[in-house]
Amino acid sequence: MIDLRQKKLFLLDMDGTIYLGDTLFDGTLDFLSRVRERGGKYLFVTNNSSRSVSAYVDRLAGMGIASTADDFLTSVDALIWYLRGKYDDALIYAFGTRTFREQLAEAGFRVTDKLEDGIPLLVCGFDTELTFQKLEDACILLGRGVDFVATNPDWVCPTSYGSVPDCGSVCEMLFRATGRRPKFIGKPEPEMALLSMERYGYSRAETVLIGDRIYTDIACGVNAGIDTAFVLSGEGVPEDIEKFQIRPSEVYQDIREIFLRME
Missing domain, CATH: 3.40.50.1000 (HAD superfamily/HAD-like)
Incomplete structure (x- = not known):
């Protein structure tokens, strides 16, 4: 079981994890506030390469989440790092x-x-x-x-x-x-998680990756050697664990359940 109270860096998938389409999941704002209140950092880590970071900032603002470019790491960021x-x-x-x-x-x-x-x-x-x-x-x-x-x-x-x-x-x-x-380049490869920890100075023990896909999100965390939280609010279903033979550290219904576990 993950002790979420000991985590400092929360790597968050977005679509299917904190929102779906244009609908913000219940508990997302509470969760983000709790991380900041405890002096931690959350980072939105996405494989979606169709939008710029500025577009994500605007999109989240429309859902009531204030963010800056420093809150994101995209697969395009990782691609640029690889091509350089x-x-x-x-x-x-x-x-x-x-x-x-x-x-x-x-x-x-x-x-x-x-x-x-x-x-x-x-x-x-x-x-x-x-x-x-x-x-x-x-x-x-x-x-x-x-x-x-x-x-x-x-x-x-x-x-x-x-x-x-x-x-x-x-x-x-x-x-x-x-x-x-x-x-x-992106998830499930470990580079995005490793770059996040290196960029912000957190250890593996202080980091957790939260996502709704076993074969990309959870696999990325496993490959990077960090704890993972599999949420069932998006694409993934419990049967995916056996299907892909990739085991998350913990399974949660949604982001609200994770927030409640941080009490």
Whole structure:
């Protein structure tokens, strides 16, 4: 059992964990206030690469959560960290939203969404602006043997009406067409959790990751060697524990139950 009162850094998945669609879960504001009251820090850690951090700040503000860029770590942040020093001068085909391309460009990378000669790398993110042209371009590039990196392996992104295909599903389509799989950067890889602890100076014992997906959120925490809290308010169900053979430290119904356990 996790002693939540001893935790200082709370790594929080967002969609399905603290809200769903545009609906904030009951208990979220209480939980966030409690963390701050106790001198801890919460960090929103998301695999969603379709939005910029500023868009997340605005979205949370609309739900009553005041935040700054310092409260977020996205899979695009981790992707930029991974690309730095490897592809600084390369022309990168960015398969994703306009915002995804802008974030890479603002970090100093040369990016395009047009098929050109001399492209050594295809990067793929969650694309809510998906077109068949992008799929065709990606297949051509992968057939040429370019490097292939993707932000996250999530199969679906939860919404208020169900789910939509996420980056992992699109990458699976590309694999079926080309036989090529990407190197994934975001959860379940441990880098996002490790970067969070390094950036803010917390130990593994002081850190817990809270999320609604066994195969990404909980796996990230397990791979990073930290405690994990699996919430049943989003995509995940209890049967996923046996299905994926990944065991969280604790299972909770929702964020309100976690808040109540912090008393």
